[in-house]
Amino acid sequence: MRKPKLAVWKFASCDGCQLSLLDAEDELLAVAGAVEIANFPEASREVLPGPYQLSLVEGSITTPHDAERIQQVRSESEFLVTIGACATAGGIQALRNWADVAEFTRSVYATPEFIDTLDTSTAIADHVTVDFELRGCPINKGQLLEVVNAFLYGRRPDIPGYSVCIECKRRGTTCVMVADGTPCLGPVTQAGCGALCPAYHRGCYGCFGPAESANLPALISELRRLEVDDATLVRALRTYNAYAPEFRAASDELEVTG
Amino acid sequence: MEAASVLERRNFNGLLDALTARGYRPIGPVLEAGRIVYGPIQRDSDLPIGKTDIHDGGMYRIADRPDDALFGYNLPSDSWKQYLFPPHSRLWTATKSNGSFTVAAEEIDPPRYALLGVRACELAAIRVQDTVFTGAFPDRQYNAVRDDVLIVGVNCGQAGGTCFCTSMGTGPQLTDGYDLVLTELLDGDHRFLVRSGTATGADILRELPLTPATPADCAEAEALIEHVSGHMGRMLDTDGIKDLLYDNAEHERWDDVATRCLACANCTMVCPTCFCVTTEDRPTLDGATAERWRTWDSCFSLGFSHIHGGPIRTSVKARYRQWMTHKLATWIDQFGTSGCVGCGRCITWCPVGIDITHEVAAIRTEEAVHAHR
Numbered sequence: 222m223r224k225p226k227l228a229v230w231k232f233a234s235c236d237g238c239q240l241s242l243l244d245a246e247d248e249l250l251a252v253a254g255a256v257e258i259a260n261f262p263e264a265s266r267e268v269l270p271g272p273y274q275l276s277l278v279e280g281s282i283t284t285p286h287d288a289e290r291i292q293q294v295r296s297e298s299e300f301l302v303t304i305g306a307c308a309t310a311g312g313i314q315a316l317r318n319w320a321d322v323a324e325f326t327r328s329v330y331a332t333p334e335f336i337d338t339l340d341t342s343t344a345i346a347d348h349v350t351v352d353f354e355l356r357g358c359p360i361n362k363g364q365l366l367e368v369v370n371a372f373l374y375g376r377r378p379d380i381p382g383y384s385v386c387i388e389c390k391r392r393g394t395t396c397v398m399v400a401d402g403t404p405c406l407g408p409v410t411q412a413g414c415g416a417l418c419p420a421y422h423r424g425c426y427g428c429f430g431p432a433e434s435a436n437l438p439a440l441i442s443e444l445r446r447l448e449v450d451d452a453t454l455v456r457a458l459r460t461y462n463a464y465a466p467e468f469r470a471a472s473d474e475l476e477v478t479g
Numbered sequence: 480m481e482a483a484s485v486l487e488r489r490n491f492n493g494l495l496d497a498l499t500a501r502g503y504r505p506i507g508p509v510l511e512a513g514r515i516v517y518g519p520i521q522r523d524s525d526l527p528i529g530k531t532d533i534h535d536g537g538m539y540r541i542a543d544r545p546d547d548a549l550f551g552y553n554l555p556s557d558s559w560k561q562y563l564f565p566p567h568s569r570l571w572t573a574t575k576s577n578g579s580f581t582v583a584a585e586e587i588d589p590p591r592y593a594l595l596g597v598r599a600c601e602l603a604a605i606r607v608q609d610t611v612f613t614g615a616f617p618d619r620q621y622n623a624v625r626d627d628v629l630i631v632g633v634n635c636g637q638a639g640g641t642c643f644c645t646s647m648g649t650g651p652q653l654t655d656g657y658d659l660v661l662t663e664l665l666d667g668d669h670r671f672l673v674r675s676g677t678a679t680g681a682d683i684l685r686e687l688p689l690t691p692a693t694p695a696d697c698a699e700a701e702a703l704i705e706h707v708s709g710h711m712g713r714m715l716d717t718d719g720i721k722d723l724l725y726d727n728a729e730h731e732r733w734d735d736v737a738t739r740c741l742a743c744a745n746c747t748m749v750c751p752t753c754f755c756v757t758t759e760d761r762p763t764l765d766g767a768t769a770e771r772w773r774t775w776d777s778c779f780s781l782g783f784s785h786i787h788g789g790p791i792r793t794s795v796k797a798r799y800r801q802w803m804t805h806k807l808a809t810w811i812d813q814f815g816t817s818g819c820v821g822c823g824r825c826i827t828w829c830p831v832g833i834d835i836t837h838e839v840a841a842i843r844t845e846e847a848v849h850a851h852r
């Protein structure tokens with residue numbers, strides 16, 4: 222039987238998510254044994270022709286060219302998985318969606334006419350059908366291997382949508398919000414990182430985006446009680462997953478009411 | 480009840496030595512980065528000497544005591560569940576061979592824990608889990624750990640801000656089910672009133688330099704318990720609780736709590752009786768082996784009620800109602816006891832301070848209002 226072809230595609234991103242695959246040192250050989258790696262920009266320049274049974278898409282859509290290229294990738298991919306906050310929510314670069322991009326290009330580039338960019342940074346799912354979204358900035362390599370594994374065996378990936386708090390408690394971390402009054406986005410953020418920040422006495426930054434039942438208004442009123450001002454709340458919600466619908470709605474609402 | 484004896488504070492390490500000499504690994508309260516959690520105890524100096532804890536809805540702080548009490552706090556943030564029923568455990572491994580496969584159950588060789596500082600509500604919680612795991616479907620792993628556990632209970636010398644054990648009939652005094660029970664006495668000489676509850680406990684006591692308890696020692700211990708009973712931070716009226724919740728499944732209070740609840744699941748994770756899990760099968764990429772893991776899950780997660788076609792408790796309202804109704808009502812039908820021991824952890828560790836006692840009271844008073852209309 223021919224091995225399925227796996228391709229990694231890069232759009233507007235920092236490469237951190239595909240590096241998670243390269244970082245899976247112990248498992249990389251097993252991955253290479255189970256699939257044919259047809260495209261992996263961080264590992265090799267060689268690109269084998271499609272179709273691709275599994276495409277991992279990193280990065281967001283920020284240019285007209287990329288908006289076309291993603292259509293091409295989709296048409297050549299049987300199963301398309303977005304990896305990371307850029308691909309699933311537009312990434313940190315989605316902050317441009319609240320700003321004037323022409324103004325940015327004028328102040329950054331000597332010859333802004335050469336810059337051909339969109340006004341927005343958007344998720345892959347805003348452009349093509351996505352079969353599965355893997356969250357995180359960056360993604361967790363264990364979760365990535367789980368997705369590849371699930372694909373190989375035709376099963377649903379075991380990637381829970383519940384909150385970071387569950388991981389926090391499982392690892393035995395004492396809640397920083399309750400015990401220190403440290404603001405934490407964990408209750409509205411999807412698990413996946415293993416509750417890394419609270420284990421180091423810091424609040425969750427929301428890297429994995431909104432959890433399945435995220436109740437932003439309830440957390441926001443609690444954070445206000447902890448004396449976090451609205452401007453800070455807006456900044457906290459506008460990071461890697463700023464444009465994820467629930468975070469975006471909450472930060473917009475704060476700007477209106479705040 | 481065994482006659483009580485007195486262990487002087489300066490001889491406390493003798494107790495720890497006796498436990499380790501018997502092959503036990505003592506686990507008890509330790510101060511770690513400004514919180515009291517359960518961890519390994521080697522010497523008395525590992526205990527949170529002179530510290531106490533302040534609990535309220537969604538709030539926990541450590542404070543200094545005016546004395547050098549070893550057990551002068553109420554409850555650590557984690558519970559004994561972390562040890563008796565760990566968050567992750569591998570159940571079995573399957574290996575492919577000759578077109579078939581073999582399944583090997585996980586070999587279990589748990590440490591022999593001596594749980595030091597078990598409160599009355601916590602022992603009640605352990606016994607609730609005993610019923611769950613030793614009943615019709617005995618759980619191999621739980622029982623392997625549980626069978627060897629030695630329990631050194633310590634009666635509470637104060638009531639916590641979120642405690643309501645008296646409402647649930649579980650405390651503050653340990654009455655049975657322990658190997659040893661201590662009451663820390665701080666009036667005059669710092670000492671412990673000790674009693675054994677089992678032959679092992681009695682054997683251990685024989686090795687310690689004890690003196691017989693005087694009537695004054697016993698009176699001091701009794702007064703302490705009485706004081707604690709009278710100062711519970713919370714109260715829950717359990718009168719007719721099952722019918723109250725069954726009759727009010729559509730009460731508007733559930734909508735109200737759903738606006739406040741984060742569905743974060745902290746309440747279930749910290750609850751010493753909650754036992755819900757999910758299982759995951761993890762094959763290796765080459766398919767040569769697969770492992771089945773069991774992991775703590777929660778009725779607050781969407782996946783938990785996922786049956787074919789999708790989850791059945793899609794709203795947070797349905798999930799909170801499920802949790803509270805199971806704890807306080809359906810648990811009684813299922814296991815013959817309440818699923819709540821009144822430890823207050825779900826109140827303290829709820830990031831938004833949702834309070835099971837307030838929620839019940841709200842349903843009760845609003846129901847009364849409806850009834851009298």
Ligand code: SF4
Nearest residue numbers: 386389396397405407
């Ligand atoms: S520290 Fe944050 S993630 Fe952990 S339990 Fe508390 S609120 Fe949840």
Ligand code: SF4
Nearest residue numbers: 750819820822823825
């Ligand atoms: S429901 Fe709350 S108070 Fe009752 S046993 Fe569980 S954590 Fe303790």
Ligand code: SF4
Nearest residue numbers: 740741743744746829
């Ligand atoms: S009651 Fe509190 S701890 Fe429980 S799920 Fe709701 S917000 Fe989280």
